[in-house]
Amino acid sequence: MSEPLVIIGNGMATARLVEELNTRALGRYAIAVIGEEPRLAYNRVLLSSVLAREVSYGDIELKTAEWWRAHGVTLLYGHRAVSIDADIRRIRLANGATLPFAKLVLATGSRAIRPNVPGMDLPGVITFRDLADVAAMEQAAKTHKRAAVIGGGLLGLEAAYGLAKAGMEVSVIHLMDRLMERQLDPRASAMLKEAVEAKGISVHLNAETAAIKGDRRASAVALKDGRDIDADLVVVAAGIRANSDLAATAGLDINRGIVVDDHMQASKAGIYAIGECAEHRGVCYGLVEPAYEQARVLAAHLAGDKVAYPGSVLATNLKVSGVNVFSAGDFLGAPGTEQIVLSDGGLGTYKKLVLKDGRLVGAVLFGDTMDGLWYSELIRSGTAIGAMRDDLIFGRALAERSLPKGEAPKPLPQILAA
Secondary structure: OOOOEEOOOOOOOHHHHHHHHHHHOOEEEEEEEOOOOOOOOOOOHHHHHOOOOOOOOOOHEOOOOHHHHOOEEEEEEOOEEEEEEEOOOEEEOOOOOOOEOOOOEOOOOEEEEEOOOOOOOOEEEEEOOOHHHHHHHHHHHOOOOEEEEEEEOHHHHHHHHHHHHHEEEEEOOOOOOOOOOOOOOOOHHHHHHHHHHHHHEEEEEOOEEEEOOOOOOOOEEEEEOEEEOOEEEEOOOOOOEEHHHHHHOOOOOOOEEEEEEOOOOOOOOEEEOOHEEEEEEEEEEOOOOHHHHHHHHHHHHHHHOOOOOOOOEEEEEEEEEEEEEEEEEEOOOOOOOOOEEEEEOOOOOOEEEEEOEEEEEEEEEEEEOOOOHHHHHHHHHHOOHHHHHHHHHOOHHHHHHHOOOOOOOOOOOOOOOO
């Protein structure tokens, strides 16, 4: 008889976990997925593309309803889980119903952080995390003309790009001295700022929000330096926090996120967490690829394989405001490292590789990111790059020609043995 396995959270991590379980442990578990949003799982990475009308709502759906049914999954979307009783192994939903489980996976994601400043509760102030937010932004763009985005990280720039494509006058307000400081070095960030401003988006750096002004609706963002940025739509994209409230009802250990071990198991047996809600070795990852890696490890573990999750090398490979950017590993370059740089202002491209002890440890690319995933593979595997060092900056095709026959770096295995 199949074991009851309940997954709370119907997002990208869950979809990948169910795929992996169907490959590795078909029939072993009776899977039920609980999702709070009233829709099927979708690709959140493409939210800005929906806002910019580059893709449709249907284009970002990960799996059809038929797919879930064909794979034997009981899908409860539009239902909110409100508490977990870890002792009697039962979940309570907002409608009063309860579900039993033998094993439980929390994939509850994260929520947007709202700065604690006056006016944050005014109409016209929204976050940018899901399709409901996109719908609200689309509606606002029909009747309002000026938007301010608080946050110059990935989500903020994506929101700004989508709103500009929708015809709004957009300003980005960022607390730090450069855009996407967690993913780009100063040079790449400066190039990104130029590219964003070329699309008609105003960028304000070192700008701290003091308040949202307005009577019945937001009308401006007041900065601490005394300036006011006019806006009748304010989008908050100032960071995320792990959704761990539900885990707290089960008495699980929580720091920044739900604390998990190398098998993705939380502090109580048979309960696991993956994705943005999970904290592994002190780190909460806010990117999709680590969630997919965690899903692979957890599926293998639930299938009875001896596996361990060693953590992820952070890598970002995205199109931001229409520009391709990539970074991985120690892209800033810690003491004791050396750097190889190739830049072409005319083509709008920039590459920096960071080396240490004959190995690639970091990379940042702007404009031309074709070899980004290969560089990421070299970083993760710790491959010695001595034989191709001189050609490494020019990409895989040229660099691997420098190697003796049969010595091309091999891909890193998806699952590392415990």
